Amino acid sequence: MSNLRTPEVEDLLEVLSSMSDKDQLYALCEDLFTIREMKETSQRLSVARLLDGGKPYTAIAEATGASATTIARVSKALNYGSGGYRYALDMLGEKQ
CATH class of the missing domain: 1.10.1270.10 (TrpR-like)
Structure with missing residues (x-):
């Protein structure tokens, strides 16, 4: 695991990979970025x-x-x- 792949990054990956609704994903991206x-x-x-x-x-x-x-x-x-x-x-x- 690289230094960037922290538990926090793993949590983000888990959330992103589990979202199938584009509107929900867009809302998250809008909040994150x-x-x-x-x-x-x-x-x-x-x-x-x-x-x-x-x-x-x-x-x-x-x-x-x-x-x-x-x-x-x-x-x-x-x-x-x-x-x-x-x-x-x-x-x-x-x-x-």
Whole structure:
């Protein structure tokens, strides 16, 4: 277990994984995150989707408003991270 995966993080993961109602989940996110954090987090998922689709950084920056630094960080996580983006993108792909 990494240093970040504390009992408090485990509690958060338990709550998030057990919520199936999107409105309840949205309400929790609205309480947990600032407006800016919600926008930035959802932006990163959009960046990951576009990167996965082979879009160049300039097109991604234009489409999402993300900085080159953010795009590079998402790219690094998508390619060398823990697999979270891959799992999320696969989930979203199944819903389309």
